[in-house]
Amino acid sequence: MAGALLLPLATFVPRVPSLLxxxxxxxxxxxxxGDLPCRPNKEHGYTCAECPVYAPAGKRILLIKLGAIGDVIRTTPLLRRLRHEHPGCFITWLTLTPAILPQREVDEILKFDYASALQLQARRFDVAINLDKEKEACALLLNVRAEAKFGYxxxxxxxVPWPVNPQADHKYLxxxxxxLSLANIKPYVQEIFELCGFDFQGEEYVFDAHDxxxxxxxxxxxxxxGPRIGLNTGCGDRWTTRLWSTEKWIELIHGLQxxxxxxVLLGGEAEHPRNLELQAATGAAYPGTFPLPQFINLVHQMxxxxxxxxxxxxxxxxxxKPTxxxxxxxxxxxxxxxxxxxLVGPNRQCVCFYRGTCKLGTSCMEDLPAAKVLQAVRESVPL
Structure with a gap:
């Protein structure tokens, strides 16, 4: 409109005092x-003013361990030490497999994706730990803000992935x-504890049996x-030199019986045909394949x-479980x-360290007698 007075947009916005x-x-x-009502508010109607379960968080700790599932599981002993060293700490865990983590023991579980990476880089932590050498995990530790950083x-x-603290050198090398890997005599859990500056004191895994x-x-x-002995008959498709032959499994099953x-035969979809074959040949129990939480609970029955x-x-x-x-x-x-x-191994020395195929043509696993495995079961799980 001609001659109209142009005012800044803010002039037309009513100024309302912040409710905060x-x-x-x-x-x-x-x-x-912050984005949703908290659980105490949702379940009990509590508000911050008079909340009886108000619990101020202590140190904020970020733990990056993306995968694989087994490596995520065997990282959980760190939770016990972090809780001990930093009482009241708030632990955020970034992973590719959120479902495997103990929901009650980790305050915030994030699936690794663009949204999670974006918001983590905007936050500040007291401690940030990255246990993966994948470049995306290393890049995140580089960019996240934290008073102390451990890992890669x-x-x-x-x-190039690189140790961020001297204690990470051993595991890195x-x-x-x-x-150096062949000469190493430290268990994985001890290595990751030392990487974080802790001495390993036999802390057990933190895990949910889904009972x-x-x-x-x-x-x-x-x-x-008799005692149920779970037979996990597969090994994945990356390092098939680990596979034990069907004939060996049949001999072990008959010996156990x-x-x-x-x-009890255990496995997933990849092991299903073999387990059906073993069941038909021996009469061993085979309950089938299940989603991960149910499979975990099945293992718990052994x-x-x-x-x-x-x-x-x-x-x-x-x-x-005795393993x-x-x-x-x-x-x-x-x-x-x-x-x-x-732990039982073949009767001849393996020469295929971390190899998916055998240099000699036939895997040394064929030189692991079923009787040797049966004896280990007898000594570990008394009748």
């Missing part, structure tokens, strides 16, 4: 969300030189048939587990069974 000046809000509380970052000028789901396991052998144990180095192995250790671990291509010192179970 009149309504008490406690964003430092570990329950407070990214060198800006060449994009064993991952880039096979000679509250009410799963029906009537198909499992009853207690009268004769000794008074109740073998009195012992026979497995290769797989996700099932980590689940078994986390559930504190008979069949290993050939990995450094045996890497695995801590916490005094439960035994």
């Amino acid at each position: 000046h009149n309504v008490p809000v406690r964003p430092d509380c570990r329950h407070f969300r 970052t990214l060198r800006e000028y060449d994009g 064993t991952g880039v030189f096979d000679q 509250d789901r009410g799963y029906d396991w009537e198909a499992l052998p009853p207690a009268a048939q 004769a000794a008074g144990y109740a073998p 009195q012992g587990i026979v497995t290769q180095v797989t996700m099932g192995m980590h689940i078994s250790i986390a559930l504190r 008979i671990l069949m290993n050939n291509i990995f450094n045996p010192h890497e695995f801590d069974l916490y005094g439960r179970g035994q």
Whole structure:
């Protein structure tokens, strides 16, 4: 309009006093969300003014451990030490597999994606730990703001993953030189504790057995048939040199049955055809395949587990089951069974360290007798 007086837009916006000046809000509380009502408000109607469960968060800690699932599981002992060293701390865990983490023990679980990476870089932490050498994880540790950083970052000028603190040097070097990896005598859990500046004191995994789901396991052998021994028959498709032949599994199953144990076949979709074959040949129980939480609870029903180095192995250790671990291509010192179970290997020296194919044509796993595994079960799971 001709001759109209042009005023700044802010002139037309009514100035309303902020409600935050009149309504008490406690964003430092570990329950407070900011984008949604907190659980105490949703479940009990509490507000910050008179909240009986107000709990100010202590140090803010970011833990980056993306995958694989087994490595995420065996990182959980760190939760115990972090809680001990930093009482009241608020732990944020970034991962590719949120469902595997203990929901009650981690304050904030984020799935690794663009949205999570974006908001983490806008926040400030007291401690940030990255246990992965994947470049995206290293880049995130480089860019996140934290008073103290542990683990691996990214060198800006060449994009190479690099230790961010001296304590990370050992674990870093064993991952880039096979000679050092072969000579290493420290279990993985001890290595990651030392990487964070802690001494490992035998802290157990933190894990959820999903006993509250009410799963029906009537198909499992009853207690009268003897201790249930779970047989995790697969090993994934990356390092197939770990595989044990069908004939060996059949021999072990018959030996277990004769000794008074109740073998139960375990696995996922990849193991399904083999487990059906083993069931048909031996009559061993095979309940089928299940989603991850139900599979975890199935493993929890066992009195012992026979497995290769797989996700099932980590689940078994986390559930504190006697674990008979069949290993050939990995450094045996890497695995801590916490005094439960035994590690058994072939009767000839493996020459295929971290290899997916055997240099000699036939995997040395064929030189692991079923009788040797059976004896380890007998010693670890008494009748």
